Every structure is written in C-alpha cells, then in structure tokens.
Amino acid sequence: MDMEFVDEGRGPVILIVHGGMGDSSAWARVVRPLTNRYRVIRLHRRQYRLDLVRAEPVTIAEEVDDVLALAGTVGEPVLLVGHSSGGVIALEAAAAAPALFAGLFVYEPPAVIGAPLGGRPLCAARAAAAAGKPGKAIAIFERDIFGAGRVARTVFRIVVAAVPQLRAYVPRQLDDVAAIDSLGPRLDSYAAIELPTVLLGGDRSPAHLGERIDALCDVMPNARKIVMAGQAHNANDFAPRRLARLVEGFAAEVAAE
Incomplete structure (x- = not known):
C-alpha cells in the first residue's frame, strides 16, 4: 500500500x-x-x-x-x-x-x-460507536480510558459532535486502543x-x-x-x-x- x-x-x-x-x-x-x-x-x-x-x-x-x-x-x-x-x-x-x-x-x-489500556470501557465505547453514538463513545474513551477531566471531556465531546471528520475518527481511535492492548x-x-x-x-x-x-x-x-x-x-x-x-x-x- x-x-x-x-x-x-x-x-x-x-x-x-x-x-x-x-x-x-x-x-x-x-x-x-x-x-x-x-x-x-x-x-x-x-x-x-x-x-x-x-x-x-x-x-x-x-x-x-x-x-x-x-x-x-x-x-x-x-x-x-x-x-x-x-x-x-x-x-x-x-x-x-x-x-x-x-x-x-x-x-x-x-x-x-x-492491565490492558482499554478493558471493559473499550467494549462499552465500541458498543456506543456501533449504535451510531460517536459522542457517547468518545466520552467513554475520554473518561474511562484516557482519564481526562470533566471540563476537557465536555469540550471534546462538543467538538467531536460538531466536526464530521472527528466523528469518523472515533472508531479508528477505539481500534487504536485495541491494537495497543493486543501487544x-x-x-x-x-x-x-x-x-x-x-x-x-x-x-x-x-x-x-x-x-x-x-x-x-x-x-x-x-x-x-x-x-x-x-x-x-x-x-x-x-x-x-x-x-x-x-x-x-x-x-x-x-x-x-
């Protein structure tokens, strides 16, 4: 490629x-x-x-x-x-x-x-993404995997909701976490x-x-x-x-x- x-x-x-x-x-x-x-x-x-x-x-x-x-x-x-x-x-x-x-x-x-980086929260985030809820998926990622504070999570969720390219990146981000965990x-x-x-x-x-x-x-x-x-x-x-x-x-x- x-x-x-x-x-x-x-x-x-x-x-x-x-x-x-x-x-x-x-x-x-x-x-x-x-x-x-x-x-x-x-x-x-x-x-x-x-x-x-x-x-x-x-x-x-x-x-x-x-x-x-x-x-x-x-x-x-x-x-x-x-x-x-x-x-x-x-x-x-x-x-x-x-x-x-x-x-x-x-x-x-x-x-x-x-412990794995993603664990159970990754499963929950993937379920949200599969249900067509990228904002919820990235909120789970930011809170339970990345560990961002509440203000940062809120701002990022709003930005993701407003920017189509970022919404498209959400499942890629979750795949990224899974790939790291696979190591x-x-x-x-x-x-x-x-x-x-x-x-x-x-x-x-x-x-x-x-x-x-x-x-x-x-x-x-x-x-x-x-x-x-x-x-x-x-x-x-x-x-x-x-x-x-x-x-x-x-x-x-x-x-x-």
Missing part, C-alpha cells in the same frame, strides 16, 4: 508519527520552525486514513512496517518522534530496527505496563532499546501517562524524562513552539554524539 506523508525542509531527518483522533496535520505548527534546519517527514498513519476501508482493523505491526519502510528510504539514521499511540508505534519501530534511528523522542505513549506489556522489549531517548510528559496530563513514562524510564538504559510545565497531552496544539524547541534541542544533541 502506498504511504501518505508530508516531507518538508532540508537537513538531518526527523520522522514524526502522530497520535490518535487526527492525522499528520496535528504536528504542522510544531514542524514549521524546524524546517529551517531539518528535513521533517510527517507520516499520515494508516489507522487514521479515512480513504482506506478495510475488513479488518489496522495492526500495530502494519504501522510499524510503514515507519520502517519510510525511515529506510532516507539513507541515514533518523530522529524518530512519536506522540501518544504514535509513541507506542515509535517504540515498537525502534525495538524492531534500531539501526534505522539516531534517537527517539516519545510524547506520552500509552504503553501497556500492566500486551512490552517493557522487556523496550529495555533493549539503547538509543538516546527523551520521554516527554505534561504536568497536567492524566497520572497514568506519567506512570507509563516512569516505567519506561526505569528499563530503557539511555532514556530520560522531561516534563512540560503547564501542559497536558496536546502541547502540539497549545505550545507548539515550546515543543519544537525541545525536539530541536534533542535533535542537535543526537547529531553531536
């Missing part, structure tokens, strides 16, 4: 794997200041390509294959950036083919570290990743995301944690220049090694 991606700028390569409920445009404002010094490739994940109609849900393995294929075309190790569920894909790609990557920058990956705990595999790694979190994010980052930091030999003050899970929307500076700083650090 042909991949979709945006390729901008010139210089050392940064490959970005976006998170759920969106596409590669979610990181456009972060990328803008980076393209002065870097070639930035934003993969549009097949999980969220609405032009693809499939009988079976997209798997993590398929999305990892896309990342590896795209990284393999560059001809030199790339800095791999992954956000949210895209961060899980980035971890899996780095574990599968570390030689393709110069470093790993992962923003709040919901990696399974114990199960993978800390042993991630412990073998020796790449320099930044694990980014926000101090306003749900606590479980910080716990997942801490678990990764405990096992990954060259990982360090950075926390963005005043930010939650979507600094790409609310603090894109700050996020760009963090990515750029790490890219320069990796290049100097």
